[in-house]
Amino acid sequence: MIGWRYHLISIVAVFLALALGLLIGTAFLNDRLVADLQARTEALQADRDALAAQLRSLRQQTEDTYPFLVEGRLQGLDVVILTHTGSDGRPMARVRDALDRAGARLVTTLEIQPALTDPTAEQTARLAEIMSAAPDATPEVVVDEAWRALGRRLASGQIAGPDEDDLLTHLLLGEFLRATDPEIVTVRSVGGPDQSFVVVGGTTSDTLDVPTEFLVGMTQILTEQGAIVAVGEDLTTSVSGLVTSVRSDVSESRGPVVTVDNLADPLGGVALVLGLRFARESGQGGNYGLGEDADLLPPPAT
Numbered sequence: 001m002i003g004w005r006y007h008l009i010s011i012v013a014v015f016l017a018l019a020l021g022l023l024i025g026t027a028f029l030n031d032r033l034v035a036d037l038q039a040r041t042e043a044l045q046a047d048r049d050a051l052a053a054q055l056r057s058l059r060q061q062t063e064d065t066y067p068f069l070v071e072g073r074l075q076g077l078d079v080v081i082l083t084h085t086g087s088d089g090r091p092m093a094r095v096r097d098a099l100d101r102a103g104a105r106l107v108t109t110l111e112i113q114p115a116l117t118d119p120t121a122e123q124t125a126r127l128a129e130i131m132s133a134a135p136d137a138t139p140e141v142v143v144d145e146a147w148r149a150l151g152r153r154l155a156s157g158q159i160a161g162p163d164e165d166d167l168l169t170h171l172l173l174g175e176f177l178r179a180t181d182p183e184i185v186t187v188r189s190v191g192g193p194d195q196s197f198v199v200v201g202g203t204t205s206d207t208l209d210v211p212t213e214f215l216v217g218m219t220q221i222l223t224e225q226g227a228i229v230a231v232g233e234d235l236t237t238s239v240s241g242l243v244t245s246v247r248s249d250v251s252e253s254r255g256p257v258v259t260v261d262n263l264a265d266p267l268g269g270v271a272l273v274l275g276l277r278f279a280r281e282s283g284q285g286g287n288y289g290l291g292e293d294a295d296l297l298p299p300p301a302t
Contacts, residue, residue: 066266070273074102078195081109084211088202088238090264098269109180116176117211130170147214151221157192196228202238210240219250226254228279234264261289274298
């Protein structure tokens with residue numbers, strides 16, 4: 001008669017055999033899997049390195065040819081830059097350099113202050129008075145009215161009364177806006193159908209809020225009024241999402257909208273200038289840069 005110990009030993013032997021088989025099979029499969037994954041990783045790394053080398057080469061070629069690509073392309077164009085406190089300095093520097101080389105005249109740079117986008121109770125009351133809004137209007141309502149009115153004022157350039165009664169004057173004196181480089185001699189020189197607008201956003205700070213909603217709204221109003229608007233930032237250095245929001249939320253109306261997502265790059269400077277020139281000549285905007293659904297550069301001018 002076979003005892004229970006024999007059965008126990010048999011069962012243990014079966015399980016040991018199964019375990020040993022699994023161990024040997026897994027080790028074999030793991031070796032093949034690891035080798036396959038390693039080969040794929042090395043291939044992807046090689047592809048990445050090749051693409052990075054091509055991009056570096058393209059950027060260097062663009063840097064070398066950049067002055068010739070933008071030189072004199074925007075002669076006779078008056079431009080107002082719209083930006084915000086704490087904006088990324090690299091895109092701003094590229095915009096100024098590109099516009100200057102292209103022969104555009106910079107009217108002024110309007111820097112939107114936090115008081116205009118996220119006002120305190122006291123600032124809301126002052127802004128409501130400027131906008132002739134109801135005294136009990138919420139900050140959201142007052143800010144909404146402000147960017148709509150400012151967009152219409154810049155696009156039209158119309159001043160009904162004396163300079164001191166102009167919306168731009170009130171916003172500057174109330175420190176809701178700051179005019180820099182160059183400073184404004186008279187508010188009558190800022191805005192109008194003969195001027196184009198470049199909106200520059202983005203920041204390298206993780207703590208500073210970019211007034212994306214305000215700038216997107218301004219862009220929409222400007223295009224509805226027939227103005228040419230270019231919107232840019234550099235997605236490799238900035239924390240914002242302005243360009244992405246404009247591309248998804250702003251619909252071209254009477255005026256074209258140009259977006260550039262690599263504005264700190266020499267290629268971005270070229271795209272900005274050629275994009276503005278193409279918009280002037282064709283009345284069409286476009287999305288340029290390195291992002292998805294963006295062309296590297298605008299089509300050739302006719």
